[in-house]
Amino acid sequence: MNVPTKHAKLLAWVREVERMTQPDSVVWCDGSKAEYDALMKIAVDGGLAVPLSRRSNSFLFRSEASDVARVENRTYIASRSQDDAGPTNNWIDPTELKATLKGLFTGCMRGRVLYVIPFSMGPVGSPIAKIGVEITDSPYVVTNMHIMTRVGKRVLEALGDTGEFIPCLHSVGKPLLSCQDDGGLWPCAPMERKYIAHFPEERSIWSFGSGYGGNALLGKKCLALRIASVVARDEGWLAEHMLILKITSPEGKVKYVAAAFPSACGKTNLAMLVPTIPGWKVETIGDDIAWMKQGKDGRWRAINPEAGFFGVAPGTSMESNPNAMHTIEKNSIFTNVALTEDGDVWWEKIGYDAPGKLVDWKGNDWVQDRNDKSQAPAAHPNSRFTAPAAQCPSIAPEWEDPEGVPIDAILFGGRRPSIVPLVTQSFDWNHGVFLGSIIGSEITAAAIDANIGQVRRDPFAMLPFCGYHMGDYFAHWIRMGKKTPAEAQPKFFMVNWFRKTAEGKWLWPGYGENSRVLKWIFERCDGTGQGVETPIGYLPAMDAIDRPENVRAEEMRELLAVDAAGWRRELEDIKANHYPRFGAKLPKELARMLEEMETRLK
Ligand code: GTP
């Protein structure tokens, strides 16, 4: 075994995990193309991946039918005190959980290879970046981590012999008996044996039993959000579930926008948007996670800690998101999409009918029946592509700037069929925090949940990702506002692309047309856009946003109206069911915002 580091703590951890998990061998990953190719060959030879003849160096994986999304009810924040995990996280005493996990991990890699993946979240060496090391027994995880993070030698060099790293331990939780292999079936453990566990004080992650996305690619949700949010609280910065985009006006003026929308609610699409309004340009910095630190000038500078996109496939088409379609032309991994006879991928709303007979995400033959509205989809609703960010045609030249980009506007959004207008600007920072704290959104297929489609509160789109008490998280945001001079503060907006008509049709066309809203946001940041003061915040004047061709004037009025009765019901619900959950930890500023809004709506 070729060990490429002298880092004593790292070596000791790897040795300890090897003793516990008992793999056949240990491999230190170097992030090279040769390594990627060799691992893909193993996956293909083992029947776990299909090479796609229509896309160069691209592969399709089908997961086990139960292992298709994040598992929020098996995700734990094991802080020493239950109170630190708060009312929105599952908690188990860390000593007890460690004992359970040690039991599960003992011998769990028998018959498998233990891979050690040194990775950087953020450009290697950036003052905002953090190093993690993931141990996994899944070649699928290694290849995805190659795309999603920066892996390999450079990272070990930056780590040196004593640098800090976050240990991320992962196993699919399915040891192999002698001579047995996976038999072409995605390995994972049954639901009740899955644990996505975080130890915030120790800053470590133990993930057992799932091979899918956020459960298994531990740099993403586990490190860059749950653990990083705790570090950010302690160090005075922000780790957020936000896209980052750059918008340039026809005059060449630039603004940077960060936006928090819950899972599968439009971050990737907004980050890659192609404006329908002439002269405007949108470029991509990141599509899922933002780490923001305050610069010397007081402004918040954001980096995208990731190096790739793990994007929702269904709904992605040349019409809705051409930049994503071009990004995934090559060097991409597809999970749980459908396969065409000529070796390409297909999914619902890809922009054209299924070309002949497909193999669906479950591995069965599938023929499209346009008359059968209840036909099961060919691609799983949470099927995803993994693709290098550098391949995105809209990627901004500064996307890897180690200092980050200065944020002018912060958006909050979600899927709300009614009540929440197309766009609203907050009165100030604290009112913005209030709007972020009350976001509601329909539950999507991004997590395994029996209640898909029901509206739940998802504050700051961080409900599944905040590594500590959500009340303390609100207080942290209030505190960050206090240490930001007024002229350096970003402006806050609440947006909603998902209003529906009584017939269940979209009231707003969305996608590229969202550029009309971005333009108004740009102008508000620039001090030119017209805003009307209302009880819920500033709304655009009726003619401040150009109306898309296919939206009628009365529909535009509905999109920009304040539904006072709806908002009164909303506030009642927040007062009765949402805010009380945070008890004494609810910042008094937010309680006051709620009261003031109630008064304004009377
Ligand atoms: P995560 O990766 O889960 O965090 O999701 P995300 O927020 O990046 O969501 P994404 O952009 O992948 O969008 C999820 C789904 O919403 C896709 O099916 C999109 O086609 C759809 N979607 C995105 N933007 C819009 C929009 O403006 N209008 C409508 N109607 N649908 C949209």
Ligand code: SPV
């Ligand atoms: C999300 O669910 O918000 C995602 C996908 O971005 S996953 O990486 O699976 O968490």
Ligand code: MN
């Ligand atoms: Mn996400």
